[in-house]
Amino acid sequence: MQALHLRDARFRYKGSTAWALDGVSLDVEKGEFVTILGANGSGKSTICLMSNGLVPHALPGDLEGTAEVFGLDVRSHPVTELATKVGIIFQEPESQLFCMSVEEEVAFGPENLAVPSDEIRERVEWALELVGMEGYNDRSPFSLSGGQKQRVAIAAALSMRPDMLVLDEPAYALDPVGRVELYQVLKGLKEHHGMTVLLAECDSEEAAKYSDKVALMKDGRVISYGKPRDVLGDPERLRALGVTPPQVSEVSALLKERLEGADFSFISVDEAERAINEKFTNRKRGREQ
Amino acid sequence: MTGFIDLYTEAGTFLHRTDPRVKIVAVATLSLLALIMSNLVNLLVLAAVMVVLILFGRASFKKTMLAFSYVFRVMALIVVLWPLFNPGGTPVLFDLWPIKITEPGILAGIATAVRIFCLAAAWYLLMFTTSQRDLVRGLVKMGLRFDFGLSLAMSLRFLPTFSAIVESIKEAQRARGLELDKGNFRKRAKDYVAVLVPTVITALKMADTLSLALQSRAYGARADRTYVRELKMRAGDYVALFIAVAVFAIPATVKYIFSVPL
Known part of the structure; x- marks a missing residue:
């Protein structure tokens, strides 16, 4: 059983003629960190919204094909049920925090699920600690920075004890520091808590660094799905799809073009260091001999 | 919209610790009390009590002045306009048609202004000692x-x-x-x-x-929703509730059953 299982899924929003998803097949295994990359309107948000049943329950339309979350068909399970399996975090930090204190924000989900007060308090402490926001219980969400708001939004999803977190361009409104904090939290959740993470992004920088797998989307279809180094190697192709390539992959492409015999294709700084070191030490040795 | 300020001032005084439901009841009884009294001296005593309570609550001077600057303007207007439009009784102090000013008119104007102050102060007491979330929580617990x-x-x-x-x-x-x-x-x-x-x-x-x-976040998943912090009435809250009710009930009895003007 996969965390997310889409087979030839098609979805068309009510009142629209175009298919937002046009035959998507995508499997996210439990415990994986998967990033969906694509331009605006490529269908990545729709996949996010489908993962907890907002599509098709809150945002109706025609849904065809298979769409299952932890083995549950999204058509026949309401959002309130899927919400305990999948926590979703949206792009805009401000409009998804609606309570007057961080504590109430994080407690809101379990409160709706009628969890006893004592346990809610434990869950709030647990969730705030996981995202590094302990001690902020009484602060107003309004007074927090963008990165802190997104981390509170993650805590608010975590307090419902989901098995998967889905984030739709969560770093969109964040400064570089906020981005790093956010991704560090997600990485920790995956590594130490076996959390399945599904991210939608239009910038592949972090995708290259943190993902187990990357899906490239275009016009409602997944056009390539695999390990980051297999999918993100070609910066030209990424740019054509409206995706910002990882900065080092541009360096790699340039070196490949301008340096004879340099068959580089690296997508992270570590890889680049290793590859370049190897190349030049080899060459030096070759000359000395 | 831009001029909005949260009146809540954090301080751990007994006014802050009192259950929000008790404070909501107290605002109602204190307001009613101010409305059934018409004697200037009685109203001034009530106003003095309010001021003492505000001081006890360690209100911030700046916020208080900001909140009351509007109230003071309304009070000034009432003091000026009341005698002009309600010139009843004697002695007449000034009579030049169409303007007539009487001593009872002036006193009634001042009394009304003090009453407005008492009403505003009662609400201010609630607002500056109760955080917005406690206020909402209290209202929900009271049946909202x-x-x-x-x-x-x-x-x-x-x-x-x-x-x-x-x-x-x-x-x-x-x-x-x-x-x-x-x-x-x-x-x-x-x-x-x-x-x-x-x-x-x-x-x-x-x-x-x-x-x-x-x-x-599973809003509306179940009808029997729980709350992370339940409000609990403590002994002190019951005492406060008793006082809040008595403060209105006793003068009301005196006024309406024993017909003593207040």
Whole structure:
């Protein structure tokens, strides 16, 4: 059983003629960190919204094909049920925090699920600690920075004890520091808590660094799905799809073009260091001999 | 919208610790008390008690003055206008048709102004000692439907957000050359459309996400919702409740059963 299982899924929003998803097949295994990359309107948000049943329950339309979350068909399970399996975090930090204190924000989900007060308090402490926001219980969400708001939004999803977190361009409104904090939290959740993470992004920088797998989307279809180094190697192709390539992959492409015999294709700084070191030490040795 | 301030001032005094439900009842009884009294001396005593309570609550002087600056203006207006429009009784102090001013008129004006002060002070006592979330929690516990309470909480929560949005849209439009505070009333009203439309669109977009966020957190999953912090009446709260009720019940009995004017 996969965390997310889409087979030839098609979805068309009510009142629209175009298919937002046009035959998507995508499997996210439990415990994986998967990033969906694509331009605006490529269908990545729709996949996010489908993962907890907002599509098709809150945002109706025609849904065809298979769409299952932890083995549950999204058509026949309401959002309130899927919400305990999948926590979703949206792009805009401000409009998804609606309570007057961080504590109430994080407690809101379990409160709706009628969890006893004592346990809610434990869950709030647990969730705030996981995202590094302990001690902020009484602060107003309004007074927090963008990165802190997104981390509170993650805590608010975590307090419902989901098995998967889905984030739709969560770093969109964040400064570089906020981005790093956010991704560090997600990485920790995956590594130490076996959390399945599904991210939608239009910038592949972090995708290259943190993902187990990357899906490239275009016009409602997944056009390539695999390990980051297999999918993100070609910066030209990424740019054509409206995706910002990882900065080092541009360096790699340039070196490949301008340096004879340099068959580089690296997508992270570590890889680049290793590859370049190897190349030049080899060459030096070759000359000395 | 931009002038909104949260009156709540944090301090751990007994007024802050009292259960919000008791404080809501106390505001009601103190307001009623101010309304059934008409004697200036009695009202002044009540006003003095209010001032003492505000001092006990360690209110911030700045916020208090800001909150009451409007009240003082209304009081001044009443003191001036009441005798002019309600010139009853004797002795007459000044009589030049059509203006007639009497001593009871002046006293009644002052009494009404003090009454306004008492009403405002009663509400201020609640607002500066009770955080917005306790207030909403208290109202929900007193029988307000949870979804109404949540709407109230959200409107309070989003006030500063919208205030910030309005500010940034104003700045953006100014940067495009819009002169917002120039010209006559009609021109200014027309100019503000350029601020209003983006604000409304932003608000609608936010409301969309908000509804998705609410559902994603299992809003409305069960009728028997729990709360992370339950309000609990302690012994001190019962004492406070008793005093709050007595403070109205005793004078009301004296006035309406024993017919003693207050």
